[in-house]
Amino acid sequence: MAQPAAAQITPSATIRIQNGIPSQDSVEINVGQMVEFHNQDNTPYEIPLSYLTGGSADNYPLAVLLPAGGKFGLVGVSVATCEYNVSGVSAAAEGPAAGPPYTIIVGSGETEGRS
16 A cells, blocks of 8 residues: 655755855754755765764764755754765765865754743
């Protein structure tokens, strides 16, 4: 029996990658929201992800493949701060690219001081 399709989530933030560089150094989303990556280049990239809350900035256990001209989304599932880099697919064996890491901050969505 077919399963119903998952609900579509509209991106709360979009990061466009052009010439191998993200359009924003840092984005903030809340739990349940999505950040979407758009590759505007004709080159595929790997996006290594590092979980920083309680982790090491040197630990990049997973990388997402961002196809040339493609896109993908990440959904915030818990409050955390993550870093990522953009590296060419051929650099996979070498680890994350040099240069600044970029940040995704996932907040709870709660605002302090509400009455």
